Amino acid sequence: MVFGTDLQPTTAIRGNLQFTRSGLVTATYFMQPLSYGFRSASDKFEVKSAHHALVNNLPVGSLLLGIQSRLDTLDTLGKMVEGIDLSTCADYADEVVAAYGRIRAIESRTRLFLLTIPVGSTNTGLNTMTRTLRGSTTFDATTLTRADLDKYDNTASEVLSRIGGEFDPVPVPAAFFQWLWEHYLSRGAGNDPSAPTRPGALDDATAAVFRSAVLDEGARTDSTRRLRPSFAPVLKVVQEDPEAPPSYQTLLTPRSFPYAGMHFPGGSEFLSVLEGLEDVTVDWAIRITTTPADTVLKNNELSLRRLGEQMDQRDQEISFAQSSLMSKAHMLGEYNQHFEVHPGESEVSFTTVLAIGSPTRDITLDAVNTLKRRYKRYQIEMTAPVGAQTDLWSLLIPGSTHRRAYDDFAHIIPSDMWAGFVPFTTHQIGDDSGPVIGVNLMSGHFEPIHFGIMEAALHDLSASFAVTGELGSGKSFFLKLIAALVHDMGGQFLAIDRSHVGEWAHFATAIDDAIVIDLTEPTISLDPLRMFDSAVAGEHTMDSLLPLLDVSATSGIGTAASTLLTPRGLNEHHIKCLLDLVLVARTLATDSDTADDYRELAQRLSSLIDRVPVLFDRTLPPLRLDAAATVVRTHRLALPTAEELTTPHLYQRLPLTKRLGTALYELVGVAARTAFLSDNGRFGLLVGDEAHHFTQTHVGAAVTSDFSRDGRKHLAAIALASHDPASDFQGAAHNLIPTRFVFRQRDEVLARNSLEWLGVDLNSTPYLLQILREETSPPTGTGRQVLEARRGEMFMRDALNRIGRGKVLGPARIDRARAISSTPTTNLAGRSSSGAFP
Structure with missing residues (x-):
């Protein structure tokens, strides 16, 4: 047994500098992984190129590490409340408190x-490698000077500069080395420390106290019989603290890689197998040693000469050895040609x-x-070599003494092939902070997905987002979730409710200071001449x-x-509302x-006067948008289809009822734009479940474009939903809305349109079409219902264009979750906002 x-x-x-007993000095850094996921093949080749530059410029003995650990719950909660004043957002404080237990359970x-x-x-x-092999312990840390530290820092900076x-x-903090040792x-045991990703999780110590432990190779202490270590490739780690549970560990290493090589992308990323x-x-x-191309060519010449000598010695011999030597010579020729054609290459020996x-x-x-x-x-082929478990365990320790096992299980390949391993990659999606809307299903770690919709403007990003999916896939649930979070964080939203059962109106009952409006039984007026300032009222009316x-x-x-609708005309004829416009037009019809x-x-x-009281009844108060939540019910309005809006001859034949519905729909969007795209210090979200009415009409496209372009400047965003993004998400909705969500689409055409809109390259990843159609919240059983555990599954493209899969969780608060998920059973069409307006 080995003492830990x-x-x-x-x-x-000293900081991120580590001084070892062998005399070796190392510098350790956190590395930001590159986005991978469902990126296109061209993007993945860029990731490979970055790894190529990395490995070509690493010094001999460099160590790459991928350390898996529990995510700190407090870190997640801290990101949820970042930038939020909880003293004024009591609802959101309740949400964060309720989320604590759920996040811990995940x-x-x-x-x-x-x-x-x-x-x-x-x-x-003494040579560094010589000292490493001798295991010298003569270093005295008290002799270090500021000049020595600067010298080591400068050397590290030169290496990092070449890497890019x-x-x-x-640089890691000094206390990280102690954290890594304890990990x-x-x-894998119960006392495994959580990841130090939260600021201040580790102190700024300049020394570390390393706990002692016993490494029992073969776990012989578990049995009363004396077993030879070779019978059990298990390393039992027992700490001196009796309260600390033991950890049973096995060290695996590749015995061989495919003879024909590993195809990139899709076949060489072997470290992704570890997740889940x-x-x-x-x-x-991975411990790295690189050899430059010119040295490799010289070594190849020497090897070829030796092969030639062996072949001369056996030229009269009839055996398999002759053909084996010929095969080796052929492979060596191909290997040598690779370095002749690519002089910037290097040879990588890696363990x-x-x-x-x-x-x-077990x-x-x-x-x-x-x-x-x-x-x-x-x-x-992976192997757990018996008798070498302790040596391989030590390979993961930065600055560890070189051991024979490192060479016994090393492999040699050109650096461009090694770069295809792309070890520093991530499938992370979402933002760095904000409320938790779901969990990541692609990485295998179930990390929380943060959606910082109200923080996007601070990072010069658009907060607008769009959603697509079939009926019942979860679009409306997700839109209501985001609207509820916006309200709880101190913002406001306006939602257009097209459902006949009034699901948004039902949801609004759970929100204080909510207004519900029915345009066909109005209690307010959408008269643009009364809603808007006289300087722009005429222009909006004309549109x-x-x-x-x-x-x-x-x-x-x-x-x-x-x-009549110019500012001068409005003032000259004393036009204050649309009814005044009618009266003035009648007057001018006689003496003009x-x-x-x-x-x-x-x-x-x-x-239109009697048909549209919401525009012409001047006894109604005009719409105001300073409420926390406003729901505009449009279920009784006749609205044109996407085809009627995009086909000229069909649009010319639109009946008056559909033209009226479009005009009112657009007026609501224009009103939200006027209210939210102003510097009032409050975040505003416009929610539209019928995307084509915002994206395929002149006024609607302008509203979408303004929210997408200028929302980040005024703390505002637009949320659009559609069944078919190919026809509905055009122009600004396609180019300027970065964050996109795709829920279940079982129709093949719509599923293909959705994934292409998301940014997925289906030519290189055709299997994603099947995943979206059949494995995303699939209805199962005789009732064809989606299991509770499978609801809310979706694809997501975040503001940084990273694409992945996730699952929407819904609110942690029980009352909010009920309000969002429940469907009203009675028609709320008669509900009005009486008393809600002055």
């Missing part, structure tokens, strides 16, 4: 990516170790067998009035209307040079 601290090489720590995990590079030696009289800034390396000792294992923690480490840990021996061995089966699909009257702006009637135009204008307007 004997494997800990550290003698002193047991989310994360993976930290680290790079350790050697930056020098504490004794220039794609991985955004950040290794308790890997339950009840175990899996870390990985990969996977560390699997859990609370019990769980660990089951996970080991699972991983071996998974790697069989990649044609990679809605001319399509409603089916006249051109250059026609006689259009000219007559535009003359253009009497015929005014007469026709008056006739057309008069035909």
